[in-house]
Amino acid sequence: MKFKRLLIGCFLCAIVCLGAVLTPAAAFAAPMPTQPPKTPSDTLTIPQKVQLYAIAHHTWQFFDADADPTTHLPMDNIGFNGAPARGAYTSPTNIGVAFWSIVNAQDLGFVSRIDALKRANALLSEVEKLSKWHGFLFSWYDTTNGHRISGPGGTDQEGQPATGAFISTVDSAWYATGLIAVRNVFPALAPRATALLNAMDFGIFYDNGDQSQSDTAGQMYGGYNADQGPANFHYGILNAETRIAAYIGIGTHRMPGDVWWRTWRTLPASFDWQGQTPQGYNATYNDPQSGKPFTVFEGHYTTNGINFVPSWGGSMFEGLMNNLVIPETSWGPHSFGLNDQLYARAQQAYATQTLHYPVWGLSPASTPDDTGNYDAYGARNMASNKNCCPYDETAVTPHASFLTLTVTPQEAFKNIQQLKQRYPGIYGRYGFYDSVNPVTGQIGHRYLVLDQAMILSALDNALLNNRMQSHFANDPIIAADKPYLSQERFSLP
Structure with a gap:
């Protein structure tokens, strides 16, 4: 308790006296991205x-317990109160966000720079040894031995032929963000992190078909089957967590900018599994890299009186x-910077006004019980999939609130x-458990590394003036995406 009080006291002093510069790491941080001014009522107070x-x-203490000691x-997860005790398996996304957590811990003063470097080096050394495909x-x-397995709790596949193994587009991209964080925050590790980044050709996920003949040509495939070819589905919606792969693909110049413009803001009006007909207009943009013109339907949905560009399932993590x-927030004031705020407000309104829940936060999470199951939760009126395969609406997850701290801070804090x-x-013990049924109060007593990482990174941004974003902003891969965000205008007020 004494240490906790000391930490909080030091934090308060730093906020007041040093502008939230908590650790020596600040001297090594990239310049902060310029922020649009916020009104006093929107900003978080010192208390x-x-x-x-x-x-x-x-939340940070979870990551010490979660790292496999071997x-x-x-x-993937830790459980209590009868939930499965430990998920001793991991994924590319989990590895990527584990790197994030080390950066966050250094930013927030929970570990020294030397300790953070040791942790990042240990994880990077293990990642270098993992079996890979190109x-x-x-x-x-x-996680106990680093062997490739068929799935959670599945069979050992280490040393077996990779043919047909699924390589996930979005998981590969989140893994790449971890490497980007490492090379920008820990210069001593930059050559090794960059070598791992450069080994991946994100062009394999790009559909380079004839765009005049195919609606999905120019979009991303959902994955790649090793030694065989691309997956048979596409990522058609831009407002989804999968857009991280477009950011990485464009930034590495392994995908042309076409992928940004060819991915839909709303599904075409002819797709009848939508819950509503999209409204909007056509707009023409010249690609910042190639100069090619693209006509884009700038569409939006409306729910509870709020216009927004929808996601696939209406979940908070897809949008934010x-x-x-x-x-x-700063690079796309008329595109995603605006939509991130409106999307958050629309889900808040839907949960409280339409579903009449006392709290909000619909996003994929553990089920609110101790079975160890996982489900997709989202606001159906905000989803592109409402009439075909809607997400569940019976659980609220805390990570959704933290994701909105920098776009609707007072609503999030409340x-x-x-x-x-x-x-x-x-x-x-490690902060918020993963989910709750807002009607019955039943709780899922699990901590997921992905959801804990989203919470910790969101707090890094909210407490330190978007420090986490700043670690990425000047990286050449991410900087290449700025013109796409800055020039586009969604059909939003």
Whole structure:
């Protein structure tokens, strides 16, 4: 308790006296991206930041418990109260966000720069040893020995032929963000992280078909089957967590800018599985890299009186996870910077006004029980898939609130408080458990490394003036995306 009080006291002093510069790491950080001015009512107060800092400290402690002591790889989950105790398997996304957490811990003063470097080096050393296909990680690994496996709890596939193994587009991209963070925050590790980045050709995920003959040509495939060819499905919606792969593909120049313009803002009106007919207009843009003109339908949906560009399932992480590392809030004031805020407000309104829940936050998470299951949760009126395969609406997950801290800070903070006060059992040893049924109060007593990482990175941004974004902003891969965000105007007020 004495150490905790000291941490919080030091944080308060730093906020007041040093502009939230908490650690010597600030001297090594990239310049902060310029932020649009916020009104005083929108900004977090110092007492609010102190409370959030305490949550960040508890959340960080999860990552020490979650790292497998043999390999340093992040386990997928840890459970309590009868939930499965440990998921001793991991994925490319889990590895990527584990690198994030080390950066966050250094930023927030939970570990020294030397300790952070040691942790990053240990994890990077293990990643270098993992079996790969043309530089890409496979979907699943056993954290106890680093072997490739068929799936969570599946069979050992280490040393077996890779033919047909699925290489996920979006998982590969989140893994790449971890390497980008490492090379910008830990210069001593930059050559090794860059070598791992350069080994991956994101062009394999790009559909280079005839765009005059195919609606999906120019979009990304959902993955690649090793030694065989691309997956048989595309990522057609731009407002989804999968757009991180477009950011990486464009930034590495392995995908042309076409992928940005050919991916839909809303599904075409002829797609009848939508819950509503998209509204909007056509706009023409010249690609910042090639100069080619593209006509884009700038479409939007409306729910509870709010216009927004929809996601696939109406979940919070689809809309806002990218904003943790991509400076969408400042680079895209008329595109994703605006939509991230409107999307958050629309989901808040839908949960409280349409579903009449006392709290909001619909996003994929553990089910609110102790079975160890996982489900996709989202706001159906905000989803492109409403009439075909809608997400469930029976659970709220805390990570959704933290994702909105930099776009609707007061609403987010109020919801975080409501979650703790209304459902006392939702807060445990490592911060917020993963989900709660907002009607019954039943809780899923699990911590997922992905969701914990989103919470910690969101707090890094909210407490330190978008520090996490700043680690990415000047990297050449990410900087190449700025013109795409800055020139586009969504059909939003």
